[in-house]
Amino acid sequence: MVTSKAASVEAYLQELDPAHRALVAPVVALIRANLPEGFAEAMTWGMPTWEVPLQRYPKTYNGKPLAYVALAAQKQYAAIYLNMAYSDSAVEAELRGAYATAGLKLDMGKCCLRFRKAGDLLPEAIARAVASTSVEAFIAAYEASRRKP
Numbered sequence: 201m202v203t204s205k206a207a208s209v210e211a212y213l214q215e216l217d218p219a220h221r222a223l224v225a226p227v228v229a230l231i232r233a234n235l236p237e238g239f240a241e242a243m244t245w246g247m248p249t250w251e252v253p254l255q256r257y258p259k260t261y262n263g264k265p266l267a268y269v270a271l272a273a274q275k276q277y278a279a280i281y282l283n284m285a286y287s288d289s290a291v292e293a294e295l296r297g298a299y300a301t302a303g304l305k306l307d308m309g310k311c312c313l314r315f316r317k318a319g320d321l322l323p324e325a326i327a328r329a330v331a332s333t334s335v336e337a338f339i340a341a342y343e344a345s346r347r348k349p
């Protein structure tokens with residue numbers, strides 16, 4: 201499933217085939233357990249997203265909430281979109297370092313960490329990345345990225 205019309209994360213999980221559900225559901229629990237206060241869970245862009253609510257920060261370039269973390273079950277893999285790792289090089293470096301230390305191959309683009317099985321993930325490193333950035337710091341990083349030189 202690339203995109204979903206589900207209204208809630210629970211409904212999204214129920215739409216998944218059993219293998220994808222078994223892969224993705226523990227990641228949802230991991231994100232929920234480590235998410236800093238102030239972010240809201242939603243279904244945005246057809247996937248579970250944890251974001252800065254528009255009531256908290258409405259001045260986005262596209263009028264959509266700022267996505268902090270998202271999760272999607274794709275056809276051949278699942279992906280966690282760790283936007284704080286994209287906006288904070290220290291978070292990205294810590295995540296990459298944890299994978300290197302563990303001897304695991306990290307399949308990651310700018311913020312998209314792809315995984316095919318639970319063993320591809322380092323839950324402790326992902327939990328630290330998710331817990332790493334407050335709403336205020338995430339908004340500040342967004343604003344800094346939008347400033348014109």
